[in-house]
Amino acid sequence: MEKAKRPPRGTRKRDVPLTEAGIYVAALRLIDADGVEALTMRKLATALDANPMSLYHHVPNKDAVLRGVARMVGTQFRTVTLEDAPWQERIRLLATDFRTLAHRHPKLMAYSFSHQADFIQPEDPFWAALTAILDAAGVPQSELPQITALVGAVITGVLTAELNGALHRWLSLASPTVGEDGPIHDENCMFRLTLDTIITGLEGRLATNGDGRGADH
Amino acid sequence: MEKAKRPPRGTRKRDVPLTEAGIYVAALRLIDADGVEALTMRKLATALDANPMSLYHHVPNKDAVLRGVARMVGTQFRTVTLEDAPWQERIRLLATDFRTLAHRHPKLMAYSFSHQADFIQPEDPFWAALTAILDAAGVPQSELPQITALVGAVITGVLTAELNGALHRWLSLASPTVGEDGPIHDENCMFRLTLDTIITGLEGRLATNGDGRGADH
DNA sequence: ACCTGAACACCGTTCAAGT
């Protein structure tokens, strides 16, 4: 009879204690599947095979769950730093790596970009790398914060438009012949095109402001 | 006793029948004040001095209310078209006019940019004007949809970062001396800087692709 | 320390009933 204290194998998903990290992992799985707006403390508890109220012993509220998940995903970001490559190529690589992460959890990232003003922080690897590259490119110290913010805003902006489908709509409605190689191909091109255009714009700015070349080391 | 059918003046706000347009106007007022996430069918009904269920006779559901409000605000967009000004100046004016509208209803616009992939449609005045300007600038027909989407994505992207506060955070955390003339000044500069950079980038692209000047007519 | 059931104050929406 004491075996009855636990339901038979297969009905009980959780035989591991509730943890903050475990809650975030489960929440991310639900978000990836159904979107942020479908995430519910009650559903999350069900997914963890727990009582809804038990979650509140590990997490203060729902907003903290969303911030925790975003933070967990954010720390997964890694990029190789090609110190001796030209800054144009380094920006392209950084942005592409960031986009790869965004594609891994599109629903969460679309939400974070628009709802979490503090999702990308100046101390984050992405921001630090971006600042370092632009510094190496020869952007004057006085303009570095603004230029970094500009490039950051453009990258997250075009990514948001891609993740929420606006980019795809604009392309497919404007020219019905688009998308022959699939929407992913179009959006690869659009991302690349946007990067190239902003890079060209920066080159122009650097050329008028100085010698247009950063200190090589 | 028959006077009691209506509460005394001042307690009853609505003595005009419920309308679809009236619902949108009231919803916009609530959104401007408290944000989209605070809008509730029940609060909306209270603001209109109506029973919550009465709304459903004029509007199918809450999502339709949000789309209706966004559409109502979107049609307010107007810009002057300076046919004979250089395309750079025309883009700057168009983008600035659009930003002015966004500042009039920041909460709604931030929501629409990230949640309504169809908020800006290719038939809208904004999109049509943008396409016309880029066409006049000499962008080849084959690239016109992509370049328009690129400029549109960049403008809405930087606007989103401004409206949700991310831009301000990036600037103020990166350089503590920022904001001496107030955040609005900073964000004016950032918007202008982004526009100028993207325009310089387009100039570079046009220069390599052709004679770098559109047909004047 | 960790979990839980009941409860509270909300939601959006359906539906049958009123005028």
Added chain:
DNA sequence: ACCTGAACACCGTTCAAGT
């Protein structure tokens, strides 16, 4: 045609009580 009350199926969160 337009409005309404009651009800349903949900929410996030508090709190007192259990182990």
